[in-house]
Amino acid sequence: MNSIYKSNINKKYKFKNFIEGKSNKFVKTLIFQIAENLDKKYNPLFIYGPTGVGKTHLLNAIGNKIISKNNNIKVVYVNSERFVQYMVMALKNNKIDNFKKYYRSVNVLLLDDIQFFANKKRSQEEFFHTFNSLLEDKQQIILTSDKHPKALKGLKNKLISRFECGLTMFIKPPDLKTRIKIIIRKTKKNNIILSDKTAEFIAKYIKTNVREIEGALNRIIAKSNFKKSKITINFVKNVLKDIIFKDNKLITIKKIQKTIAKYYKIKINDMISKCKIKSITIPRQIAMIVAKKLTNYSLSKIGNSFGGRDHTTVLYACKKIKKLCRENYSLEEDLNKIIKKLSS
Numbered sequence: 150m151n152s153i154y155k156s157n158i159n160k161k162y163k164f165k166n167f168i169e170g171k172s173n174k175f176v177k178t179l180i181f182q183i184a185e186n187l188d189k190k191y192n193p194l195f196i197y198g199p200t201g202v203g204k205t206h207l208l209n210a211i212g213n214k215i216i217s218k219n220n221n222i223k224v225v226y227v228n229s230e231r232f233v234q235y236m237v238m239a240l241k242n243n244k245i246d247n248f249k250k251y252y253r254s255v256n257v258l259l260l261d262d263i264q265f266f267a268n269k270k271r272s273q274e275e276f277f278h279t280f281n282s283l284l285e286d287k288q289q290i291i292l293t294s295d296k297h298p299k300a301l302k303g304l305k306n307k308l309i310s311r312f313e314c315g316l317t318m319f320i321k322p323p324d325l326k327t328r329i330k331i332i333i334r335k336t337k338k339n340n341i342i343l344s345d346k347t348a349e350f351i352a353k354y355i356k357t358n359v360r361e362i363e364g365a366l367n368r369i370i371a372k373s374n375f376k377k378s379k380i381t382i383n384f385v386k387n388v389l390k391d392i393i394f395k396d397n398k399l400i401t402i403k404k405i406q407k408t409i410a411k412y413y414k415i416k417i418n419d420m421i422s423k424c425k426i427k428s429i430t431i432p433r434q435i436a437m438i439v440a441k442k443l444t445n446y447s448l449s450k451i452g453n454s455f456g457g458r459d460h461t462t463v464l465y466a467c468k469k470i471k472k473l474c475r476e477n478y479s480l481e482e483d484l485n486k487i488i489k490k491l492s493s
């Protein structure tokens with residue numbers, strides 16, 4: 150069958166191999182409930198988050214779960230880039246009616262990476278009608294994107310407002326504990342038992358996403374098989390020296406302060422000054438939380454680098470920025486952009 154008209158769900162992504170932690174527990178539980186009940190309480194469900202945090206995994210996991218419970222339900226997974234390609238192909242082959250009929254007849258549409266619709270007017274229009282038709286028929290739609298709907302550029306407002314009429318959820322990069330859990334589970338699957346200390350060491354250096362963790366583990370496992378050596382901290386240090394070197398040497402508190410001062414168009418000295426104006430304190434507090442996330446420095450060392458402040462100021466800053474991010478998606482976007490910039 151033509152892949153346009155296939156469910157396209159990847160069988161390897163299941164709930165049982167999705168490792169739960171603080172960063173993803175809420176989203177995972179909710180998606181799991183949707184799979185169990187399919188009561189369309191949250192329709193559409195819009196999940197956004199940075200790269201490699203498990204959006205595609207969860208989208209396929211729900212597809213697999215629904216199908217395993219009920220074979221008669223038509224569940225379709227499609228990446229937006231593919232949706233556009235399929236549509237163009239259908240237009241070219243005079244098969245657009247089949248295309249429309251197929252996508253408007255599904256019971257659960259799982260559309261990945263909606264950001265690819267940016268500036269593709271015709272595809273957006275077609276998707277808009279598919280979307281409305283599915284919602285009218287009370288079919289479930291789950292969408293993913295790298296950004297919050299409001300931050301998506303090149304998308305029609307009418308589409309964005311449709312995305313927001315259900316529930317929008319953010320999936321965060323994994324925190325340290327979750328990263329350790331992922332590392333231990335993924336190595337166990339390869340029949341390798343890591344010491345807690347070695348797992349923690351890897352987790353401290355591979356911070357941004359799960360795809361990166363998988364890449365690092367593949368490197369470590371391949372090298373250890375080849376060299377027939379045990380995976381110790383020293384062994385890991387050697388295999389991952391490029392990453393560790395980058396983190397140690399390049400991401401300094403000074404660099405974080407400089408990058409964030411430039412981002413917010415303030416002076417670098419404002420990072421260490423006593424100034425209490427909001428336009429200065431927020432970037433300063435963002436710099437503190439970023440330093441905590443991206444370096445291995447202690448809270449005291451971080452506080453000290455911000456004009457001799459102490460560790461409680463850093464803790465307060467982290468708490469405050471986390472709270473503001475929950476209330477204000479654009480601040481969260483800023484924070485992700487800054488982390489991406491510093492980590493790339």
Ligand SMILES: Nc1ncnc2c1ncn2[C@@H]1O[C@H](COP(=O)(O)OP(=O)(O)OP(=O)(O)O)[C@@H](O)[C@H]1O
Binds near residue numbers: 166200203
């Ligand atoms: N919590 C998790 N437990 C187990 N594996 C995970 C988890 N999160 C992500 N992964 C794995 O990490 C890899 C990347 O995940 P995935 O492709 O779902 O990320 P994504 O958020 O869709 O990224 P992108 O925005 O780049 O498409 C996959 O192999 C996936 O199985």
Ligand SMILES: [Mg+2]
Binds near residue numbers: 204205206261262
């Ligand atoms: Mg993906």
